[in-house]
Structure formats: C-alpha cells, structure tokens
Amino acid sequence: MTPLIKKLLVGRNLLLVALFYSSAITCLFFLSSQDLPKTQISEADKLIHVSIYFILINLWLLYFYVRNNLKIENKLILIILFSVLFYGIIIEIFQELFTDSRSADILDVAANLLGALLGIFFFKNIKHKLKPKYFN
Incomplete structure (x- = not known):
C-alpha cells in the first residue's frame, strides 16, 4: 500500500464516526420543532447546542490528531x-x-x-493522555 493511502486510512473509524455524527445532527437540525420533545427549561435548547458542538x-x-500521529497544530x-x-x-440560515x-x-450560534x-479547551487538556495503541 502506498504511503498516501496508508495515511488516509489512519483513523478511518474515527472519520466514519465524525461523518456520521455530522450527518445525524444536520438531519436533527431540520426536524420540525413540533417533532422535538418539549422541555420545561427554556435554556435547554442552548445547553443542547453547547453539548452538540462540544462533541462535534x-x-x-x-x-485529525490521530491522523497526524498524535500531533495537532x-x-x-x-x-x-x-x-x-x-x-x-x-x-441557522438554512433553518x-x-x-x-x-x-x-443568533443565540444558537x-x-x-x-x-x-x-x-477545544477539553481536548487540549486530555490529548496527552491518549495512547497510540488505542488508535492502531
């Protein structure tokens, strides 16, 4: 296998998870608001946005950290x-x-x-604890 192909395949499972998650949340963002569960907490929508983007x-x-041999600039x-x-x-514009x-x-943004x-803050603080053996 050529080095370029090997590099592209590094972390392919992570790539698939990231693409699946990105696609899933895109679909969820276009669901009718009547189809979404109602909450008593008015700030719940913003907390959901924070959580979704934290994970994303x-x-x-x-x-990219795994793809770049556990380095990220x-x-x-x-x-x-x-x-x-x-x-x-x-x-937001498409919605x-x-x-x-x-x-x-704008509050969603x-x-x-x-x-x-x-x-990013979380990732920068835990990335040094990630071991290469978990990603091979």
Whole structure:
C-alpha cells in the first residue's frame, strides 16, 4: 500500500464516526420543532447546542490528531473551529430559509461557539493522555 493511502486510512473509524455524527445532527437540525420533545427549561435548547458542538469539535479534533500521529497544530485547531462555526451559521440560515417551524437564532450560534470553545479547551487538556495503541 502506498504511503498516501496508508495515511488516509489512519483513523478511518474515527472519520466514519465524525461523518456520521455530522450527518445525524444536520438531519436533527431540520426536524420540525413540533417533532422535538418539549422541555420545561427554556435554556435547554442552548445547553443542547453547547453539548452538540462540544462533541462535534472533539470528534473532528480527535480524527485529525490521530491522523497526524498524535500531533495537532494550533493552526489546524483554528481551521476546525472556523469550519464548525461556519457549518453552524449555515445551518441557522438554512433553518430560516427552508423550514416552517424553525428560525435562525443568533443565540444558537453563540451557544455553538461556546460548545466548540469548551470542546477545544477539553481536548487540549486530555490529548496527552491518549495512547497510540488505542488508535492502531
């Protein structure tokens, strides 16, 4: 196998998980709001956004960390952060344009940013504990 193919295949299970999660949340963001469970806590929606983006950025950071031999540069972290935020903004715009029961909300974007930043902080603090044997 060529070195390029080997490099692309490193962490393929992580890539599949990150792609599946990204696809699943995209579908969930377009569900009708009537189909979603009702909560008594008005802030629950923002907490959900924080949690979703915390997981999303950690999955992508982990994939690139493993793919790059357990190294990740701050430049790549910034690229992933801006990509995830751009994705969130596009989702909000599309909810406004293409759904009847959902609307764009700047507070959702802020919650997405908070979740992504918390995710980066978490990842930077635990990445040194990840062992190569878990990802081969």
